[in-house]
Amino acid sequence: MSNSPSVISQNPGEHHETDVIIVGAGPVGLFAVFELGLLDLKCHLVDILDRPGGQCAELYPEKPIYDIPGSPLVSGQGLTDNLLAQIKPFGAKYHLAEMATALEKTDAGKWRLTTDLGTTIEAPVVVIAAGGGSFQPKKPPIPDIAKYEGSSVFYAVREMEQFRGKNILIAGGGDSALDWALNLHDIAGSLALIHRRPDFRAAPDSVNKMRELVTTGKMELIVGQVGQLHGDDGQLSSVTIKTKEGEFSRDVDCLLPFFGLTMKLGPVAEFGLNLHENLIPVDTEKFETSEPSVFAIGDINSYPGKLKLILSGFHEAALMSQQAFRICRPDEKLRFQYTTSSTNLQKKLGVR
Amino acid sequence: MSQTDDNKIILKVTTQSGEKHELIALDGWRAMEVIRDYGLPIKAECGGACSCATCHVYVDAKWQDKLFPPTEEEEDMLDEAFEVQENSRLSCQILMSEALSGLSVTLAPGSEPE
Incomplete structure (x- = not known):
């Protein structure tokens, strides 16, 4: 694992007021904290992942990136760590593992953002830096699977007790699949792990433990893939299993598929921002959306000539911040300063 | 393009x-890049980093042996497809060349954009 600077997430369910709400804690959202911070604007970031970094942290933490200006080579996690170090002086607040679900105007003319865990944040300015949307579990393209979701098919385990005594089928070969197989086997009625091949990418220690449980008959390992689901009223009763040797049916009460995450636009689509092909149109002066004081920066916006590059998002963050200042501090004069020369900026950065 | 009509590299999708x-x-x-460049429906959300499995294709049987075998990294990633x-491959791991002209692939379930 990396030695990322630690980020403390706020307790969910509380109310906050700030200058700018940033939806998305990927590289562009993080850099927005820097540009806004230089203008003394305080930020709260909301992200569905449990750590900052967005795609850089979730999709390619170890992959080299070669097109960050001034960094000939940096990994996704390295870039995230550098950005976290760079914005540390500004004390942004993080709401991680929370999904921004609703955006509305308050009577006082501010924006109120609500999350799926009941957190509310109010601010005069909202910045959507949500990249390709929110990371959500991949759903197997099995006919009718939606009918069973939440009652028999689960993409996460919140309450272990609900699985007591059940015939559980866990699908996948990564750490989530293995961890839950190890954790649930002794409360399950029966537990089988189904994976497409005999090799696993999960941590070798977990794989060894799983094989031991299989050897001692405490769980089963099936090399194959899930076919059709059978049941009534959202209650699964059996699953057709496809193996190289052929198909067979297995009694199953609960199916837990763990195939990693994928990006879905999610509730941002309902924020009333005139989406075009799942992107948010903005102007190229302020990167403001159709809704005044709501901005969109990074991969999620669109304008003529847009390139989905991290560096474009950084530029957009800088220009957006100028307008955010005018909205948040209408009576103050906006001064353009350089970090190389301004003692005022250097004090904010804690280097003077 | 410097290539003449005779040595165009064809990818059938x-x-x-x-x-x-x-x-x-x-x-x-x-x-994957060729498929995306033509605007065909492919999610390919990690952009070619072998990190998401949303560019999953089935390779026509007669081409399977002509491709480099999948690396361990690609096999691991196919676990999320x-x-x-x-004949499953991640199309971001297939580098096109004259030797592969005529390669035929089918986009697999789960590779559709949202």
Whole structure:
């Protein structure tokens, strides 16, 4: 694992007021904290992942990136760590593992953002830096699977007790699949792990433990893939299993598929921002959306000539911040300063 | 393009819904990049980093042996794809070349954009 600077997430369910709400804690959202911070604007970031970094942290933490200006080579996690170090002086607040679900105007003319865990944040300015949307579990393209979701098919385990005594089928070969197989086997009625091949990418220690449980008959390992689901009223009763040797049916009460995450636009689509092909149109002066004081920066916006590059998002963050200042501090004069020369900026950065 | 009509590199793609297309690939491009460049429906959300499995394709049987075998990294990533078959590959890991002209692939379930 990396030695990322630690980020403390706020307790969910509380109310906050700030200058700018940033939806998305990927590289562009993080850099927005820097540009806004230089203008003394305080930020709260909301992200569905449990750590900052967005795609850089979730999709390619170890992959080299070669097109960050001034960094000939940096990994996704390295870039995230550098950005976290760079914005540390500004004390942004993080709401991680929370999904921004609703955006509305308050009577006082501010924006109120609500999350799926009941957190509310109010601010005069909202910045959507949500990249390709929110990371959500991949759903197997099995006919009718939606009918069973939440009652028999689960993409996460919140309450272990609900699985007591059940015939559980866990699908996948990564750490989530293995961890839950190890954790649930002794409360399950029966537990089988189904994976497409005999090799696993999960941590070798977990794989060894799983094989031991299989050897001692405490769980089963099936090399194959899930076919059709059978049941009534959202209650699964059996699953057709496809193996190289052929198909067979297995009694199953609960199916837990763990195939990693994928990006879905999610509730941002309902924020009333005139989406075009799942992107948010903005102007190229302020990167403001159709809704005044709501901005969109990074991969999620669109304008003529847009390139989905991290560096474009950084530029957009800088220009957006100028307008955010005018909205948040209408009576103050906006001064353009350089970090190389301004003692005022250097004090904010804690280097003077 | 410097290539003449005679040595165009052809990539044949069948979409998830069964539409057939013949694309002209460039030497050294990833099959995924060619498919995306033509605007065909492919999610390919990690952009070619072998990190998401949303560019999953089935390779026509007669081409399977002509490709470099999948690396361990690609095999691991295929674990996050669905309906994986013997001929499953991630199209971001297939580098196009003259030797592969005529390669035929079918976009697999789960590779559709949102």
